Amino acid sequence: MQLTILGCYSATPRTFNNPTSQVLEINNHIFLIDCGEGTQVALRRNKIKFNRIKHVFISHLHGDHFFGLIGLISTFSLLNRKTELHIHGPKGIKEIITLQLKLSKSWTSYPLYFHELESKEPQLIFEDEKVTVETIPLNHRVYTNGFLFKEKPGDRKLLMNEVLNYEIDVAYYRSIKKGKDAILEDGTVISNEKLTAPPIPPKSYAFCSDTFFKPDIIPQIKGVTGLYHEATFLETHQHLCEPTKHSTAKQAAEMAKLAEASKLILGHYSTRYGDINLFKAEAETVFENVVLAEDGKKINFN
Amino acid sequence: MQLTILGCYSATPRTFNNPTSQVLEINNHIFLIDCGEGTQVALRRNKIKFNRIKHVFISHLHGDHFFGLIGLISTFSLLNRKTELHIHGPKGIKEIITLQLKLSKSWTSYPLYFHELESKEPQLIFEDEKVTVETIPLNHRVYTNGFLFKEKPGDRKLLMNEVLNYEIDVAYYRSIKKGKDAILEDGTVISNEKLTAPPIPPKSYAFCSDTFFKPDIIPQIKGVTGLYHEATFLETHQHLCEPTKHSTAKQAAEMAKLAEASKLILGHYSTRYGDINLFKAEAETVFENVVLAEDGKKINFN
Structure with missing residues (x-):
């Protein structure tokens, strides 16, 4: 299981950093998680083969998490892709994409499937012999899901x-x-x-962005191998968490501790801070194994 | 009058090149012309102040010309812009943008005006004391306009x-x-x-992308100072122009010659060619003063 960070900041693309997008490689799947503007270029730079991406998971319909999707879908088509593509995301995502395809008088060269989400309970949204994907209901200003990717227990x-x-x-x-x-x-x-x-212990990855501190998801993510949790703010701006429905680095670490995660990955940093190492330092006061999401970084889970 | 190229390729963003977008500085206006994915980042890299852009002109609703618009509009809002913004583009552009703003439960922090175009005749779409902007109806697979930016004659x-x-x-x-x-x-x-x-001769700039060879626009653009004309193909692929409604570098040069333009700028290169100097060489067989659009290049008109 390997995670590649394509973008790690919140709100807007920066000159040299992308908004949220990640690629999770798990049991031969290449799952794309969120798709801010510039994701297709970040995929190229990280040499991730477009054709291996068959599932895209969109957490919510704020621009920094999906404005790159229409471009990705369109580019796949211009490259004459034939492999099917599945989009999992909040209700509305299909209308956004299809409206733009319709107005450009184009359709995709490949089968494009939308799996729109609207449940407020965890849902199993993908399953094959080796892997499952569930939604993790989060608490944000718009309807938002995290995603829990789990290997199934292997054979002895x-x-x-x-x-x-x-x-x-x-x-x-x-x-x-x-x-x-x-x-x-x-x-x-x-x-x-x-x-x-005994079999090799199955690995799992929980992606939680964007959300207000939400410990009621702990039972679902308990024992997760890797937890990505948004850390938009430092504790000095904790008062902004309630109105914006975001978390601090310390809260992210508390979630990792409660979940007994093996590793915590932080990201979605507000651009108000000059040095992202401040997020790591704050989280490490609560939880030991903290990694900062940074564009192009590859994270392994042992 | 100065032109900054933000992106110059056709179809898809590349690892280090953007699709079509340009900034024209003319008589203290900063006009943004087309807005492919990544345009907002290209504006940052070229140090163009967001607040000085008050008018955006979108030629047509193919992704490589507008997928960056929603991100730009959204970023302006996140930066708490107050200055009004006018979007001039084909009918449908308003629905695309407003649907995405609606689904993200957000609106802009500034007045946002849409001026939707559907006429097949040239239209005056902007005028102030010193500058006019007209549409140039083009011939492409979807409804497309070029834009003619003209300084008004100055005083003697x-x-x-x-x-x-x-x-x-x-x-x-x-x-x-x-x-x-x-x-x-x-x-x-x-x-x-x-x-x-006599007054200083007024300058003018015609932006013509994307289009099949269309000499019937010559009377409108006659004597233009700068002509940007798409050159998707070289003559070796001239047979692709009819089905795709694009032009070759040679055809672009023929347009510049017929229009008696002072300078021809080529762009919208198909990514099939390794060396864009081939476009310049081909155009120069017909027209002398040829400049290649390249990301970040600034072009002056004397």
């Missing part, structure tokens, strides 16, 4: 020496990897623990 | 030595500068030519 690992030692037939390997005991031809039962090691 | 220059010599009262200066003869107290008529020199 066969201890081949033991398996060969007991002369177990290949036909049983699959069920043993799923946790079943083995029964030999003479009826002897070999317990699963003798034949397998 | 008083030859002060002569004026003082004839002891002409200050009260008459204004009418003399406007071309009137002077009448002395004894009734003697002093012809205007004796008292004035």
